[in-house]
Amino acid sequence: MLLLAVATFVGSQACGPCHGAIAEAYAKTPMARSAGRAEPLAHASFVAAGHQYAVAGRTLSFEMGSGRAGSASMDYFIGSNAAGRTWLREFEGYLFELPVTWYAQKGVWDASPGYERDAWVRLNRPVEPSCLQCHASRVRSVRGTQNRYGEPPFLENGVSCERCHGPGSEHVRDPAAAKMVNPAKLDAERREGICGQCHLTGEARIEKTGRQFAEFQAGMRLADYATYLVWKGGRRDFKVTSHVEKLAGSRCRTASGDSLSCTTCHEPHSNLNRTQEVCLGCHAAAHRREENCADCHMPKTKSSDANHGVLTDHSIPRLPSQKVVPGGTGELEAFTGLADARALGLAYAEMGDRRARAYLERATSVDWQVRLRLAAMEPGLVRAAALYEAVLKERPGEVSALVNLGSIYGQAGRTADAIRLWRRALEANPALEEAALNLSEVLPAAEGAEILRQYLGLNPASPAGQARAAELAKALLKR
Ligand code: HEC
Ligand code: HEC
Ligand code: HEC
Ligand code: HEC
Ligand code: HEC
Ligand code: HEC
Ligand code: HEC
Structure with a gap:
């Protein structure tokens, strides 16, 4: 029987022998060295x-x-x-x-x-x-x-060739028979998804049911993996990863469509920026042709989530002084993908917004993410426990479900079950303070002290950890 090979990731060093000039230029870019x-x-x-x-x-x-x-x-x-x-x-x-x-x-x-x-x-x-x-x-x-x-x-220090071109094992074996993804030959949505996988976050990025964003590959549609939600009517502030949204909101883009994308101005292999010629390509009769258009129309702004960083405003405003931030209307909508009740509910829940619950209760596809959020909002302990138990069937290492279900068991007197879950939480992340503190409350003092010693080894300044360790030390001395 014949088998069809499925391409796998081989790493950028496999491309160099045949694409030497690109490999050499790309290795010097910030993306390759991130x-x-x-x-x-x-x-x-x-x-x-x-x-x-x-x-x-x-x-x-x-x-x-x-x-x-x-x-x-x-x-x-x-x-x-x-x-x-x-x-x-x-x-x-x-x-x-x-x-x-x-x-x-x-x-x-x-x-x-x-x-x-x-x-x-x-x-x-x-x-x-x-x-x-x-x-x-x-x-x-x-x-x-x-x-x-x-x-x-990780096997590669930065953004590898294959993040933008797809897995290369078959192409490396036989370049003529197996083609790589060439962004220039994709439709606009798939092309923009390549940069968007890292340069777009929106206000919230919600994975679709049954999808793992980590499995996204160049050439696929972002919307098949996640819904990106943004505030209706514009952003409230300016985040590090908002280049895609900003450009999408520019007059240049809305008036000229898909022909204006990231690679119109940015040459990814060399990090060359051809903005000036690009502006003049569409605005042949523009004023101030000898000056740098971007100095006035793509001003640098301080972003809200990166200290001491400046970012270039990709919304290409008309007036340099124009305020970058049009206020949102306080409602989320889809930027990419489908804003169904599940996506809206999960996004509002991420923001701690009270509207989350009503959306989540209407969600038609109920998976571990929906259950986890509903459990956290559920005042009835029995129902919350059932939701957390279902989450752990799908995601055995989900730390908030492990810690919180353990607490419910603890309150119900099921101490052994609680201990088992909190120990599992520490296997998922050994520096999880809540799990370490909870265990130190229910285990015999000597065992509890050992758990705290390990925790404080990772997080020595924790005031709660120090206080509990001191209490246990006192209790042990008394014995
Ligand atoms: C053994 C030599 C060889 C290796 C190794 C190789 N390529 Fe290629 N690549 C070629 C050749 C030859 C072509 C042109 C093929 C054609 O047009 O039929 C090509 C074409 C391409 C194209 C353009 C595809 C298109 O349809 O326009 C991309 C993108 C590409 N390679 C990326 C890579 C990446 C990324 C790697 C490393 C994972 C890699 N190549 C490894 C030889 C190689
Ligand atoms: C950040 C995304 C990105 C990375 C990383 C990247 N490329 Fe590309 N590559 C592109 C884009 C976009 C195009 C299409 C350029 C265009 O619009 O003409 C392209 C085109 C190509 C082509 C075909 C046409 C050409 O320009 O010669 C080859 C071959 C290629 N890349 C190889 C590589 C190799 C090898 C690496 C790693 C050393 C690499 N690329 C890394 C985005 C990327
Ligand atoms: C796998 C994630 C990923 C993908 C895909 C990706 N980028 Fe990036 N990009 C980054 C990261 C991370 C940085 C910050 C690198 C650093 O300085 O450490 C960055 C930085 C940049 C920069 C700033 C470089 C500088 O001089 O500081 C530009 C421009 C850029 N990317 C353009 C693109 C374009 C265009 C595409 C699509 C063709 C793309 N990126 C695809 C992750 C990605
Ligand atoms: C959705 C993709 C994404 C995620 C997740 C992300 N980053 Fe970034 N990060 C970027 C991009 C893109 C840049 C380039 C910023 C820019 O100029 O737009 C960047 C820039 C940075 C920079 C500045 C790099 C430089 O010199 O340009 C640091 C440091 C950084 N990120 C750290 C982190 C850390 C630590 C995490 C996780 C805890 C993280 N980032 C998560 C995409 C991401
Ligand atoms: C793909 C073509 C294209 C590119 C590239 C482009 N623009 Fe535009 N731009 C347009 C179109 C079309 C309009 C709308 C014209 C109109 O409304 O009359 C526009 C509008 C504008 C406006 C008016 C915005 C407003 O809100 O009224 C400014 C300012 C501007 N462009 C500056 C630039 C600068 C600076 C660059 C380079 C950084 C640039 N454009 C690149 C096509 C483009
Ligand atoms: C009209 C031209 C143009 C387009 C289109 C464009 N950029 Fe830029 N980009 C620039 C300019 C100009 C800079 C500032 C470069 C500098 O300061 O050296 C920049 C800077 C950046 C930086 C560095 C951090 C910063 O904000 O200064 C990143 C990352 C970036 N662009 C990503 C993107 C992505 C992703 C896209 C597609 C959504 C995109 N750009 C589309 C012109 C453009
Ligand atoms: C010194 C700052 C500055 C520079 C440099 C500059 N502009 Fe402008 N531009 C402005 C201002 C201010 C306006 C708004 C004028 C108004 O509304 O009366 C404007 C308006 C525009 C408009 C809208 C014109 C209209 O009638 O709708 C376009 C398009 C434009 N600029 C393109 C460019 C391009 C392309 C470049 C680079 C070749 C450039 N500008 C360089 C400051 C500048």
């Missing part, structure tokens, strides 16, 4: 979010006002340094984001986005696969965990 193993750093000390830090070699150490101190290894980096770079710490294959980032445009160390107002130094923020999917390629996440990966966690 992640990797950390190199040792020269010594630097600085204050971020009120805490004293120092980096040296591959170690970050900190000291808080309270005198509490600790350190973490810097094992991998994210960010080419075009705008900045942040670091990940690895523990037995689990990855955690460190609280400080180097902001290259300003040349300063400061708190990572989301850590600016932290009263204590948090080292336990899990790195979920979506983060690596945008910054690295051939990511090897371990199923059933929140943030565990293979060794190494």
Whole structure:
């Protein structure tokens, strides 16, 4: 019997021998160098979010006002340094984001986005696969965990050729018989999906039922994998990944259609930018032809979710002073894909918006994501437990279901079941504070103290962890 080969990912180094010029140019771009193993750093000390830090070699150490101190290894980096770079710490294959980032445009160390107002130094923020999917390629996440990966966690340091051209094993064997995806030959939707897989997030990106976004490949339709929701009537602010939405809202694009896309101005292999000739190509009779159109019509704006970063306004406004932000009307709609009750409900739930429940209850396809959100809103413990149990059948490593169902069991006196679930939660992510604290309450003091010791090894400054550890130490002394 004959078998038909299914192409697999082989990595960019397989393309070089035949596409040497492209491979050489591309290797120098920020996208190709967006992640990797950390190199040792020269010594630097600085204050971020009120805490004293120092980096040296591959170690970050900190000291808080309270005198509490600790350190973490810097094992991998994210960010080419075009705008900045942040670091990940690895523990037995689990990855955690460190609280400080180097902001290259300003040349300063400061708190990572989301850590600016932290009263204590948090080292336990899990790195979920979506983060690596945008910054690295051939990511090897371990199923059933929140943030565990293979060794190494990804096989390519950045955006590989195959992210834009599809898997290459068959083409490498026989280039004439097996073609790669060529974005230039795709319809507009599939072409734009290639850049959109990483440069579009919208207000919320909701995976379709039964789909995993990580399985999206160049040449497919984004809408078959996810619904992207945005505020009706425009964005409220300006996010890092909004280039696709911004361009879509520009007068140039709405008036001229699909012919204007990312690759009209950006040559991805060399990172060459041909904006000036592109503007003049459509606006042949434009004013100020000797000047740089983008200086006035694509001004740089500070974004809302990347500290110290500047982004170029891709909505090409008429007036340079024009406010970039048209206020939203407070309702979500689909930017790409279908805004059915499930997508709207999940998106509102992500934002903590009260409208979520009514939508989720009307959802026609009820999967683990819908159940997880409904469970969190469910006041009846029996019904909430049934929802969480169903979630865990589909997603055995879903940490919030493990922790919360454990708590319901605990309240019902089913302590052994609760312990089993909280232990599973720690297997999914060993620095999950709630699971460690809960276990320390129900286990014998010596065992509880050991769980906390392991947890504090990963997150030494946790006030709740320290307090509980002190209580247990006292209890053990008394015995
Ligand atoms: C053994 C040599 C060889 C290797 C290895 C190779 N290619 Fe090609 N590639 C070719 C040739 C020859 C063509 C032109 C084929 C044709 O037009 O029939 C081509 C064409 C292409 C095209 C254009 C397809 C089109 O329809 O316009 C892309 C994109 C491409 N290759 C990407 C890659 C990527 C990515 C890799 C690495 C995963 C790779 N190639 C590895 C030889 C190779
Ligand atoms: C949906 C895709 C996506 C996800 C998820 C994502 N990023 Fe990014 N990130 C980007 C894009 C695109 C840029 C380039 C920003 C720009 O200029 O638009 C970027 C820029 C950055 C930069 C600055 C890099 C530089 O020098 O230009 C850092 C640092 C960074 N991201 C870290 C992270 C970390 C850490 C995570 C996960 C915790 C993450 N990002 C999640 C797409 C993503
Ligand atoms: C960020 C997305 C992206 C990445 C990464 C990328 N390409 Fe491309 N590639 C494109 C686009 C877009 C086109 C079509 C260009 C056009 O519009 O003419 C293209 C076209 C091509 C072509 C065919 C026509 C040509 O321009 O010669 C080849 C061959 C190719 N790429 C090879 C590679 C190889 C090899 C790598 C990795 C070293 C790579 N590409 C990485 C987006 C990408
Ligand atoms: C797999 C995810 C991914 C895909 C696909 C992707 N990008 Fe990117 N892109 C990124 C990330 C991540 C960065 C930030 C890189 C960094 O500086 O660390 C980035 C940065 C950029 C930059 C800024 C480069 C600079 O000089 O700072 C441009 C321009 C860009 N991408 C254009 C494109 C275009 C055009 C496409 C589609 C042809 C595309 N990207 C596809 C992830 C992606
Ligand atoms: C693919 C063709 C195309 C490209 C490329 C293009 N434009 Fe446009 N642009 C248009 C069209 C069509 C309109 C609408 C004209 C009209 O309404 O009379 C427009 C409108 C505008 C407007 C008026 C916007 C408004 O809100 O009234 C400005 C300003 C503008 N373009 C500047 C630029 C600049 C600067 C560039 C390069 C960064 C550019 N355009 C690139 C086609 C294009
Ligand atoms: C009309 C031309 C034009 C189009 C179309 C365009 N860009 Fe840009 N882009 C620019 C200019 C100009 C810059 C600023 C470059 C600089 O400062 O060196 C830029 C910068 C960027 C950057 C670097 C970060 C920033 O905001 O400064 C990214 C990432 C990017 N573009 C992605 C995209 C993506 C994704 C698309 C498609 C949705 C796209 N661009 C479409 C002209 C364009
Ligand atoms: C110094 C700032 C500046 C530069 C540089 C500049 N523009 Fe403008 N442009 C403006 C302003 C301001 C307006 C609005 C004029 C008005 O509304 O009276 C405008 C208006 C426009 C319009 C709308 C004209 C109309 O009548 O609807 C277009 C199209 C345009 N510019 C294209 C370009 C192109 C293409 C370039 C580059 C060759 C460019 N501009 C360079 C400031 C600039």
